[in-house]
Amino acid sequence: MVxxxxxxxxxxxxxxxxxxxxxxxxxxARGVAPWMGLARPAAQGQFVFVAIAFGCLTYxxxxxxxxxxxxxxxxxxxxxxxxxxxxxxxxxxxSLLLWVLMLTLWTMAVSVFSDRLPDDIxxxxxxxxxxxxVGFLCFMLFTSNPFDRLxxxxxxxxxxxxxxxxPGMVFHPPMLYMGYVGFSVAFAFAIAALLSGRLDATWAxxxxxxxxxxxxxxxxxxxxxxxxxxxxxxxxxxxxWDPVENASFMPWLMGTALIHSLAVTxxxxxxxxxxxxxxxxxxxxxxxxxxxxRSGVITSVHAFATDPKRGIFILAFLVIVIGGSLIxxxxxxxxxxxxxxxxxxxxxxxxxxxxxxxxxxxxxxxxGTLYPLFLDALGLGKISVGPPYFDTVFVALxxxxxxxxxxGPLARWKQASLPELATxxxxxxAVAVVxxxxxxxxMGKWTPLATxxxxxxxWIVASSVTTLWSRLKQTPAAGLGAKLRTQSRSYYGMLLAxxxxxxxxxxxxxxxxxxxxxxxxxxxxxxxxxxxxxFRLDALNEVTGPNYRAMRGTLTVxxxxxxxxxxxxxxxxxxxxxxxxxxxxxxxxxxxxxxxxLGEPVGNNAxxxxxxxxxxxxxxxxxxxxxxxxxxxxxxxxxxxxxxxARAEAVAAAGTAAAG
Amino acid sequence: xxxxxxxxxxxxxxxxxxxxxxxxxxREVPSPLIGKPxxxxxxPQLHDPEKTFSQKDxxxxxxxxxxxxxxxxxxxxxxxxxxxxxxxxxxxIYGLNYKDKRSDSMAWLQRYGDPYVLSASDxxxxxxxxxxxxxxxxxxxxxxxxxxxxxxxxxxxxAVLKEKILxxxxxxxxxx
Numbered sequence: 001m002v003x004x005x006x007x008x009x010x011x012x013x014x015x016x017x018x019x020x021x022x023x024x025x026x027x028x029a030r031g032v033a034p035w036m037g038l039a040r041p042a043a044q045g046q047f048v049f050v051a052i053a054f055g056c057l058t059y060x061x062x063x064x065x066x067x068x069x070x071x072x073x074x075x076x077x078x079x080x081x082x083x084x085x086x087x088x089x090x091x092x093x094x095s096l097l098l099w100v101l102m103l104t105l106w107t108m109a110v111s112v113f114s115d116r117l118p119d120d121i122x123x124x125x126x127x128x129x130x131x132x133x134v135g136f137l138c139f140m141l142f143t144s145n146p147f148d149r150l151x152x153x154x155x156x157x158x159x160x161x162x163x164x165x166x167p168g169m170v171f172h173p174p175m176l177y178m179g180y181v182g183f184s185v186a187f188a189f190a191i192a193a194l195l196s197g198r199l200d201a202t203w204a205x206x207x208x209x210x211x212x213x214x215x216x217x218x219x220x221x222x223x224x225x226x227x228x229x230x231x232x233x234x235x236x237x238x239x240x241w242d243p244v245e246n247a248s249f250m251p252w253l254m255g256t257a258l259i260h261s262l263a264v265t266x267x268x269x270x271x272x273x274x275x276x277x278x279x280x281x282x283x284x285x286x287x288x289x290x291x292x293x294r295s296g297v298i299t300s301v302h303a304f305a306t307d308p309k310r311g312i313f314i315l316a317f318l319v320i321v322i323g324g325s326l327i328x329x330x331x332x333x334x335x336x337x338x339x340x341x342x343x344x345x346x347x348x349x350x351x352x353x354x355x356x357x358x359x360x361x362x363x364x365x366x367x368g369t370l371y372p373l374f375l376d377a378l379g380l381g382k383i384s385v386g387p388p389y390f391d392t393v394f395v396a397l398x399x400x401x402x403x404x405x406x407x408g409p410l411a412r413w414k415q416a417s418l419p420e421l422a423t424x425x426x427x428x429x430a431v432a433v434v435x436x437x438x439x440x441x442x443m444g445k446w447t448p449l450a451t452x453x454x455x456x457x458x459w460i461v462a463s464s465v466t467t468l469w470s471r472l473k474q475t476p477a478a479g480l481g482a483k484l485r486t487q488s489r490s491y492y493g494m495l496l497a498x499x500x501x502x503x504x505x506x507x508x509x510x511x512x513x514x515x516x517x518x519x520x521x522x523x524x525x526x527x528x529x530x531x532x533x534x535f536r537l538d539a540l541n542e543v544t545g546p547n548y549r550a551m552r553g554t555l556t557v558x559x560x561x562x563x564x565x566x567x568x569x570x571x572x573x574x575x576x577x578x579x580x581x582x583x584x585x586x587x588x589x590x591x592x593x594x595x596x597x598l599g600e601p602v603g604n605n606a607x608x609x610x611x612x613x614x615x616x617x618x619x620x621x622x623x624x625x626x627x628x629x630x631x632x633x634x635x636x637x638x639x640x641x642x643x644x645x646a647r648a649e650a651v652a653a654a655g656t657a658a659a660g
Numbered sequence: 661x662x663x664x665x666x667x668x669x670x671x672x673x674x675x676x677x678x679x680x681x682x683x684x685x686x687r688e689v690p691s692p693l694i695g696k697p698x699x700x701x702x703x704p705q706l707h708d709p710e711k712t713f714s715q716k717d718x719x720x721x722x723x724x725x726x727x728x729x730x731x732x733x734x735x736x737x738x739x740x741x742x743x744x745x746x747x748x749x750x751x752x753i754y755g756l757n758y759k760d761k762r763s764d765s766m767a768w769l770q771r772y773g774d775p776y777v778l779s780a781s782d783x784x785x786x787x788x789x790x791x792x793x794x795x796x797x798x799x800x801x802x803x804x805x806x807x808x809x810x811x812x813x814x815x816x817x818x819a820v821l822k823e824k825i826l827x828x829x830x831x832x833x834x835x836x
Contacts, residue, residue, distance in 0.1 A: 311682045326668035377680035
């Protein structure tokens with residue numbers, strides 16, 4: 001009964017989505033107010049029905065209803081409750097339902113927080129979101145129905161993949177999808193602007209907080225995924241350039257370009273058509289990611305079970321949505337005009353350069369991800385593109401962008417002077433160079449890579465401090481506290497996000513340059529030394545979990561004779577799917593992680609054990625959290641909450657505002 | 661208006677490729693080398709670089725050549741299959757350690773098990789070119805006359821092993 005209710009709710013949601021995707025758009029084009037008025041209730045009703053469907057599927061999981069095929073394939077009676085709930089998005093169908101739930105959630109949020117927007121814009125934005133929803137609901141109902149019955153019902157389920165039985169599974173996909181799907185709002189605003197022909201600073205101001213919010217979720221989602229891979233896959237890597245990781249990373253890069261470009265459009269009215277294009281691309285890459293994961297064109301550890309029908313459906317959808325948008329773009333964008341003019345050396349030009357580099361970096365990741373497919377399609381053979389390509393190309397492309405991060409915020413809008421910038425930044429640069437030369441020495445080994453990484457990180461921090469300092473000097477308020485308080489939240493948000501990048505760079509640099517690892521055969525009572533730590537294997541015990549059996553090692557870690565930590569790495573065998581899983585034991589610290597994992601048994605109560613010391617590895621994710629917090633701060637800026645006055649006034653104000 | 665159409669054109673080209681991609685199986689590859697003699701090489705052995713290994717050493721035997729590298733994720737995926745197969749002694753497995761660092765590859769074997777009779781070090785990947793290595797891992801079945809009879813690109817799955825490789829080896833061993 002409950003699954004049928006869920007299915008019925010999905011069908012009702014589809015009907016509402018069709019209404020939401022057609023009438024308000026026509027109403028906006030023809031100026032029919034009642035049709036436009038449909039947009040909000042339809043969006044909210046759609047959310048309610050999708051939420052009901054989601055609730056029904058969750059109910060089936062929680063109550064172990066194995067007459068539902070999807071539940072039987074992804075759950076088991078012995079699966080703990082929290083993973084039965086997370087299993088809702090553990091497979092293709094359910095994760096698609098999560099996708100749609102997120103989409104309707106964003107749509108509803110737009111419908112609620114858009115009082116100040118003109119009716120025609122709201123109708124268009126919600127209309128576009130409704131059309132996207134139509135596509136995904138059809139996709140689900142026609143090719144991937146999570147409520148399909150299995151008759152006769154299975155006695156027990158096939159269980160959730162053990163890799164996914166982890167707290168990471170509870171948080172990572174919802175966070176990631178919030179980000180992914182959130183770019184649909186930026187996309188819808190861009191399309192609404194193209195449709196209405198009103199592509200101006202106000203449009204940028206409306207769509208900016210939504211874009212930043214989506215970017216924030218995506219940042220957290222990717223970071224969570226990376227952290228999860230780090231501790232769950234059991235060998236201590238944190239990024240693999242897997243096609244599916246790339247699929248989430250490309251929208252992030254494009255989204256990063258987009259939020260910077262939106263800043264210029266809002267403040268200076270420039271880059272308008274470019275910003276629209278980025279908004280389309282960011283969402284296109286989100287859709288492309290969905291296609292890559294679910295169609296089977298690319299081999300990846302993340303890929304869902306594949307079905308060519310699904311691939312064709314998503315591809316057709318992709319072509320209609322993105323192809324249609326780009327036709328609209330070609331038709332309308334040339335009328336937009338160029339907006340404010342700017343000098344070759346100005347904050348605009350620096351941001352443009354940053355944009356170009358981010359887009360090129362996205363392109364290089366896209367190329368690397370799809371290159372095997374291109375060659376295959378052309379009959380030129382099969383290849384795989386690995387981390388060596390991505391590491392080389394990506395670092396080379398991002399280094400200049402990171403350098404510009406120090407310069408951009410200090411440069412004036414419209415026209416800046418290079419000699420003046422050089423004067424203002426000389427101390428920051430000096431600090432960065434000296435620090436970069438000395439810091440690697442404190443780690444005991446000098447490498448060019450470490451120096452380069454420190455140079456970039458220190459440069460970003462030092463130039464951010466310089467920027468803040470010079471801005472405070474120009475602030476008329478009395479006293480440092482008052483001066484600090486007058487700066488806008490979005491300004492602090494920018495600084496925080498940039499410092500986050502620096503923290504991230506430090507993490508990557510330290511790990512890449514100074515991580516140490518050893519694979520050793522350890523019998524009970526034996527010890528191994530690494531990086532100043534002694535790891536002694538004290539015991540090996542068999543333990544039984546709710547749905548697995550495991551061998552658990554007990555290792556005592558000491559440093560100079562003093563106990564640091566007792567660690568319990570496990571090798572688990574899950575009862576249903578019989579997969580062996582390495583559960584690494586990690587001692588997390590501010591300046592280093594200790595990482596111990598069990599390899600294989602080698603007889604006589606001995607195991608192959610891998611011990612690793614990873615300096616500053618948590619800074620990688622810490623940096624991402626700072627970036628996300630920076631995004632959050634910007635969204636909380638007062639100007640988004642203060643009522644927007646007449647458009648003309650806003651545009652005029654934008655011309656003089658200096659905030660970043 | 662023309663320059664505004666470029667994004668659309670680029671997107672459509674991409675879409676065509678994606679469409680073609682749907683019809684392809686990324687794991688299946690025909691190889692021009694099948695039926696041809698295995699390209700000659702003489703490479704230092706991984707564990708004992710003083711000694712060398714050549715495809716000529718294997719004349720008169722049916723053997724497997726598995727191209728692997730410690731930096732290759734899919735190699736880890738297929739590795740347990742080789743470890744299990746090595747225990748059965750059905751066929752000798754030789755490794756071609758491709759574009760790798762010696763220390764990394766030794767550590768990798770120690771960690772995941774060493775199913776290879778020995779591995780030859782192709783540090784620069786030049787022999788890989790002769791063998792048309794597209795991506796790692798790759799696996800070749802070579803017969804007693806030194807002719808390549810089968811090639812798998814990407815990880816060998818239990819199904820490929822059971823349905824293709826093992827029957828082929830049985831046949832090759834039976835014929836002579």
